[in-house]
Amino acid sequence: MTDKTGGPLVYVALGGAGEIGMNCYLYGLGEVRDRRWIMVDLGIGFGDMETAPGVELILPDLEFILGEKGRLEAIFLTHGHEDHVGAIPHLWAGLKVPVYARAFTAEIVRRKMSEAGLDPKIVRQVGLGERVEAGDFSVEWLAVNHSIPEASMLAIRTPVGTVVHTGDFKMDAEPQLGEPFDMAVLEALGSEGVLAVTCDSTNVFVRGESKSESSIIANLRARIEAAPRAVAATTFASNVARLRTLAMAAHDAGRSIVVVGRAMRRMIEMAVATGQLTDFPPVVAEDRIADIAPENLFYLVTGSQGEGRAALARIAAGSHPAVKLTEGDTVLFSSKNIPGNEANIYRLYNRLSEQGVRVIDGEMDHIHVSGHARRGDLKRVYAALKPQVSLPMHGEHRHLVEHVRLARRWGVPEALLAPNGAVVRLDGNAPGVVEQVETGRVYLDGRVQIGALDGVVRERLKLARNGQVVVAVVVDMDGDLIADPEVRCLGAPKHGPGWKAALDEMIARAVDDALEGAAKKAKRTDAALEQLITRAARGVAVHHWGKKPVMTVLITRLEDD
Ligand SMILES: [Zn+2]
Ligand SMILES: [Zn+2]
Structure with a gap:
């Protein structure tokens, strides 16, 4: 060639x-x-x-x-x-x-x-x-x-x-x-x-070799049939074949199907509109749930990855307007746990488990391919x-x-x-x-689109790990304090072992002392003043708290009359 x-x-x-x-x-x-x-x-x-x-x-x-x-x-x-x-x-x-x-x-x-x-x-x-x-x-x-x-x-x-x-x-x-x-x-x-x-x-x-979608049908159906009360199943909204497999199994088991979550309803709608999906079983609206006995209900819900705003997390938190799960109900996770989402997913499992809901995991049981x-x-x-x-x-x-x-x-x-x-x-x-x-x-x-190396996220991580101390001072042209320094500590403990005062008070005092004791030359420019204040405030944090917070210093210099 x-x-x-x-x-x-x-x-x-x-x-x-x-x-x-x-x-x-x-x-x-x-x-x-x-x-x-x-x-x-x-x-x-x-x-x-x-x-x-x-x-x-x-x-x-x-x-x-x-x-x-x-x-x-x-x-x-x-x-x-x-x-x-x-x-x-x-x-x-x-x-x-x-x-x-x-x-x-x-x-x-x-x-x-x-x-x-x-x-x-x-x-x-x-x-x-x-x-x-x-x-x-x-x-x-x-x-x-x-x-x-x-x-x-x-x-x-x-x-x-x-x-x-x-x-x-x-x-x-x-x-x-x-x-x-x-x-x-x-x-x-x-x-x-x-x-x-x-x-x-x-x-x-x-x-x-990969397993067929058809290989999970019997197992899914058995799980749904054996469940004593309501069953909810979750998977990715775009996995329309799986939504169909789940709905068919529930339909065959004589249950009424409710689709909960906008993303799922939308995907089903699109698959029907583009001719992909021709035989989805009938579904009932959320407002009909109260008329149906729990053992005859089957919910298809969004949120298999533990996403906080999805239907399943809201159901688990008891804050979903239409769907409640309780003692004796079952949730099937017919999905993979995407690496990085495990913590959220397991939190969701536990939330459901605490309410007496049985969780069946797609990675343990053969209900996912x-x-x-x-x-x-x-x-x-x-x-x-x-x-x-x-x-x-x-x-x-x-x-x-x-x-x-x-x-x-x-x-x-x-x-x-x-x-x-x-x-x-x-x-x-x-x-x-x-x-x-x-x-x-x-x-x-x-x-806003920001470059991964722009430093925005690096700064945010620092704030998240170490908190922030803001010191605001009003000084005259010589750099001497006109009022007491104002200090705000964010994401920091207020009191600690053996501390004689709250962290912000100790910092305010240290800043006051540092300015008091500093030579005139060290206070003439804002840059020098900022360095002085940062060193004093951070010193207190490191000594008492044992952490280096992000420091922000605000200086207002008033002209002498
Ligand atoms: Zn893909
Ligand atoms: Zn891909």
Whole structure:
């Protein structure tokens, strides 16, 4: 494969190859100066209290592609999960290119665009097997199974070869919603010739082959039938196949189904509107609950990850307006505990447990199956596609390394570790990393996008760990106090062992003493004064409290009359 027309062909991840989340991948065709690009997916990651307190969302830093002015052709979406589409409403204005997706994904993104006050018409709907031309790229959508309707693999054809971008996928012969996995489609691509596969690494450590959605039906039904009173089940709102599986099991067990939580009602509505969901059992409205005996009730509720504002957390807290759970009721967690959410989830389990509610966990009991291919499935994908190059993605660094090792073992000629920012040349005799570009994270904090390295979050973490002391002084031109210093301590204890006074009083006295005893020269400028006050106040905190709070000094200097 030489660069006859269009080459070289390059790949680079701006997010997703080094974390599970924030997926954003680029493919470029042509010489560096006039290279044309396409983007696959543009998702978010979520902040956590540990590393980014208060941060709502994490977005990929698009500086690199923004620098390739006007040379991005379009964005192609594999499926509608937040880690693949969530950043579009926040970052699209900088890119202004068409977005292509299948119906269900397109509908999700259109709603997001409208809510953000942007034009939903930039999202263009494509069908299975349809090809979209963008520059010298031709992109085709192929159906795969996952945990959301219409998940797709992209076949990206270029003049120098075809790249198969798997997206998130699993293989399911009985998916309960959408088409069964069709290996023949991959085999056909394989015989057409595949240059590279950019492949999901989420479950690379899990041996064997993924289990079918159909494998949990009997167990779910048994659990629901055996429950003495009301049953509530939770899963991700976008896992429409699971919502259907759960609702069918409850319906067969003779229970009335109530859907609780806006996100879930919306997903069901969209799946019906786009023709995905045709046989969802009848549901009853929340205001009918009182008419139905608890042993005949089945709730589908949002909040499987312990999210504070979701329905299940509110039910557990007793603050949900319509749904109450009590002694003898059962909650089924038909979902995975996403790493980082465990603390919230276990808090929720305990809250429910304290009220006599039985909690059945999807990781202990077989009432959940993953939406990602296991090791055995990955092996079958490589065997069918027979690519020259394997590019592991959708994984933390350790997942990518393991995936590279396995791909080599399975006989893929080149398996490349390409973390975010590594530009890989795919065509030519020796595919490999040719360049490194800037990547990073942008935090969405309230309505403002801030760089992860801007220091805002670092400062917030310091405040969270050490508290803050504010000292305000009014001084004359010599720096002598005109009034007593004002001190406020935030996130600090007021009294401690052996303290003769409250912390703020001790600090005020120390500041007073320090200014009293200081030479005139040390008080003449505000900078010097601030240093003096900081040292005195922090000294008290370190000595008595044993911590170094964030210091804020406010100086008002009054002119002498
Ligand atoms: Zn996904
Ligand atoms: Zn994903």
